[in-house]
Amino acid sequence: MGSVRKKGTNWYYYFDVGTVGGKRKRIERAGGKTKKEALKALAIAEAEYFECGNIKEDSSESFADWINYWIEEIVNPQLAYQTYTTYKYIADSHLIPGLGSYKLKALNPMLLQKFINKKCEDGYAFNSVRAMKKVLSSSLKYAVYPAQKIRENPAAYVQMPKEKIREKKSKIISEENYKRILSFVETEPALANMIQIGWHTGMRCSEICGLTWDNVDFDNKVIHVKNNLLKKGKELELCSLKTTSSYRDIYFGKELEDLLRKQRKLENIKRLEYGEYWKNDFNLVCTRENGKAYYANLVTKRCSNISKALGIDFTFHMLRHTNGTRMLEAGVQEKVIQERLGHASINTTMNVYVKSTEELNRDAAEKLEALSSAI
Known part of the structure; x- marks a missing residue:
């Protein structure tokens, strides 16, 4: 049982925590200006110690120092490299400039709510702001436990503002624009092949960048999706995929087979031409x-250039949306679409990638019209 005592003008609390080397160990801290304040501080300190084994120090650590530590020491070793780079970008570009100068213990729900509201007012996409909130909340949750830096997570009380209704942009590439894109990149055969592989398979950009010839089975006309090619610093690395559902087999038809065989022949020619300077x-x-190698950031830049040159909306990921939607329009079963796209959940397939299209909408109208005519 602890007690309090006055030293000078302040009151201190103290209590025993056991013995070390046969000697009694005691914790003593400043408790306030009055005996009442010291007794209250004693009760809190004893409760914390006997529940957690230590007393939370009044840390002066900044939020910038904390989130940098969390990203490098917790996120980086435990999560996928893509997740780490995304979290680090959000922290460096948004969280640290906006909140980094505050002490970790000074963050409160009102301050964080104002930060999130301002990001939405500044015109950032709703999903981007939601990602900022997720990283912010996750870092502070870890600061509560197991780090025990703060008593509770102030971000847990922050609400996302109402999403503004914006004009929906199509995520689908028309066949006409697809042909225009291929014509534009005809002098870059490998990039053209990547775009066509994306169109035919719905593979992610990093998966196509990491596709190796030993994972193309011409006999059975199947691509084994097993790798990502990622740029880590200045080095390229062939990495494992993020989730088990991403590992999959994608069967292909005659058109893609001809394309791949043509690419294989072209590569053999270039290998001989470049000799010792060949770098695959x-x-x-x-x-x-x-x-x-092509890597995702390089492809993203090239697609941006194509988009500007042709005056159309085009990102590489739109090929994936288009592939899923075309399968749905062709009557492919949802489960097959899910497996080919490598989604862990069928809900992702239906809600994110293959939402209602104009063709399906028209088809629904025609079917309802036929029912009405039959009455």
């Missing part, structure tokens, strides 16, 4: 002329 270290399917 990973046996990749899609490489630049000298064998050097």
Whole structure:
């Protein structure tokens, strides 16, 4: 049982916590200006100690220092590299500039709510702001437990503002624009092949970048999706996929088979031309002329250039949306679409990638019209 005593003008609390080396160990802290304040501080300190084994220190650590520690020491070793880079970008670009100068213990729900509201007012996409809130909340949740830096998570009380209704942009590439894109990149055969593989398979950009020839089975006309190609710093690395559902087999038809065989022949020619300067270290399917790899950021930049040059909306990920939607329109079963796209949940397939299209909408109208005519 602890007690309090006055030292100078302040009151202190103290209590015993056991013995170390045969000597009694005591914790003593400043409790306030009055005996009442010291007794209250004693009760809180004893409750914390006997529940957690220690007393939370009044830390002066900044939020910037904390989130940098959390990202490098917790997120980086435990989560996928893509997740780490996303979290780090959000922290460096938004959270630290906006909140980093505050002490960790000074963050409160009103301050964080104002920060989130301001991001929405500044015109950031709703999903982007929601991602900021997720990273903020996750870092502070860890600061509560197991780090025991703060008593509760102030971000837990923050609400996302109402999403503003915006004009929906199509995530689908029309066949006409698809042909225009291929014509535009005809002088870059490997990039053209990547775009066509995306169109035919719905594979993610990093998956196509990491596709190796030993995972293309021409006999059975199947692609085994097993790798991502990621850029970590200045180095490229062939990495495992993020989830078990991402590992999958995608069967392909005659058109894609002809494309891949043509690419294989072209690569053999270029390999001979470049000789010792050939750089395809990973046996990749899609490489630049000298064998050097395409990686996701490079492809993203090229697609942005294509979009501006042609005056159309085009990102590589739109090929994936288009592939899923075309399968739905063709009557492919939802479960098959899910497996080909590598989604863990059928809800993701239906709600995110293959939402209602104009063709399906018209088809529904025609079917309802036929029912009405039959009455």
